[in-house]
């Protein structure tokens with residue numbers, strides 16, 4: 267939500283949720299999409315992997331392990347966030363306390379949604395991903411957005427890259443809608459040069 | 475003159491640049507048509523309210539209720555599944571009336587799945603940019619539109635400014651030569667394409683479907699194809715417009731009329747990719763070699779020919795694939811090397827924005843006519859829109875389904891996403907014409923096999939996964 271707080275540097279341990287191609291239906295199942303709020307979805311993040319049908323926790327699921335408490339970084343497999351465009355997936359992860367997700371690839375819409383909300387989609391090479399996966403649980407990682415690096419406590423580091431505009435906006439707390447609104451003169455010029463191709467109002471009045 | 479050759483995508487993209495992309499800033503891209511539904515819009519309207527903004531172009535915005543609406547015959551607000559869903563529908567109604575956005579609510583005779591009603595009204599046209607807070611917006615690419623799904627933050631962007639911030643995607647040509655064999659449909663083709671690319675293989679790309687097989691597809695088949703482009707991770711899928719497109723549009727309410735239509739067609743003909751254009755990637759398939767496809771796993775890339783065998787993780791090409799296959803086998807309760815054909819199913823779902831148009835229903839009815847849905851199998855038929863429903867009833871298709879013992883229901887997303895009461899049930903196996911077989915997509919614990927309407931209908935008749943060609947041979951005889 268705006269105005270957004272700038273994001274800088276932070277350090278946290280991570281939770282590993284293994285599996286490739288984790289789709290947004292797993293991150294937040296559809297039956298929780300009936301909310302009209304952005305908040306409150308955290309308890310339902312990964313709901314069906316996290317709880318039994320009777321609501322009891324599945325103890326073996328990473329988010330239910332004691333080491334997961336307080337983690338602000340989610341480490342996930344390849345092609346994270348594929349499937350549905352639901353921004354609820356990002357809201358749920360943020361509501362569950364995450365500020366960054368690390369993967370070797372993100373689905374396009376998930377990445378855009380994450381950037382719009384300030385959840386950092388950090389894409390790393392498979393090699394460094396492997397380093398993280400095999401690190402001692404509880405190891406801490408420092409995310410440095412300004413320098414686009416992540417660094418382990420032992421000094422091993424790698425870089426990542428966000429679109430320059432997103433990086434700038436996240437660092438400065440500039441929001442995308444404000445930026446778009448700043449394009450108003452160009453939008454107005456475009457509209458006066460290009461008549462609207464359709465009118466949904468007209469079609470809704472005619473009996474189609 | 476002498477301009478560099480451009481792809482269909484390039485032409486649509488270039489024509490919508492309010493501001494070009496620079497090294498530091500994304501492009502500002504203008505949106506011609508913004509479709510809205512109840513699930514992904516409430517928070518966007520709230521964002522506008524918080525900033526004191528209005529909807530810039532209600533006349534280029536259209537809303538409907540489809541995801542969480544009931545599809546029980548005679549569905550109304552009273553039969554909405556719960557208070558949360560009702561509140562979401564009420565939010566949409568209030569937001570639309572406040573901002574002057576036309577809405578086709580539950581009970582309206584133009585209501586339906588957002589990706590079915592845009593095209594059938596003629597709102598989706600070649601060369602447009604179409605967006606919706608819904609990943610299957612890729613459907614509209616069938617018309618040579620650039621159409622893609624966006625998140626709720628971006629829904630707010632479009633509501634307020636009619637524009638989006640976008641970075642230019644790469645292009646990929648999917649060339650399909652030859653013609654599909656009888657019994658092999660556009661659904662089978664797209665399942666084969668996703669199988670080839672993998673669920674992440676299209677990431678960052680707009681797909682353009684080309685070749686003889688694509689040219690010979692009807693508009694409804696092209697919609698099925700483009701609909702599932704997102705399942706390969708693609709930003710969008712597109713088919714260049716041609717006479718098939720123009721014929722489809724000619725009589726639609728929102729299409730230009732008379733001389734204006736002729737002028738539009740002249741412009742639309744310019745949209746095809748120029749000779750000599752280079753795409754970033756090429757993929758080539760032979761339509762003749764394809765059989766009806768069915769998924770066996772937990773993403774749409776995990777498919778096999780309906781008579782094929784489920785793959786063995788031991789033969790996977792790498793560790794990542796081995797892991798994915800094993801996980802999927804565990805969830806689905808299948809064995810490596812097992813045949814799917816002959817496997818008993820509990821539910822058959824005919825519907826969703828992939829396969830709920832008139833020709834989909836007609837194809838299934840061809841198989842079901844004079845047959846019965848097998849004992850112990852529940853079959854739901856959910857037309858994509860009220861208009862499709864009426865057209866099907868005019869042709870007597872509802873009778874065919876009812877006589878066969880299938881349920882003939884109201885329009886909506888229904889069991890594709892299971893946000894209402896239409897759920898498969900834990901552990902139960904469904905053959906579904908929808909687009910996602912993710913774990914629990916059709917309700918907690920549901921196991922989904924994605925297939926064409928023909929395969930779904932054939933399976934309904936026999937009660938076990940069935941190659942539709944066996945039954946088609948019978949009904950044709």
Ligand code: SF4
Nearest residue numbers: 610826827887890891
């Ligand atoms: S039918 Fe399914 S995929 Fe299509 S819009 Fe509805 S929920 Fe989404």
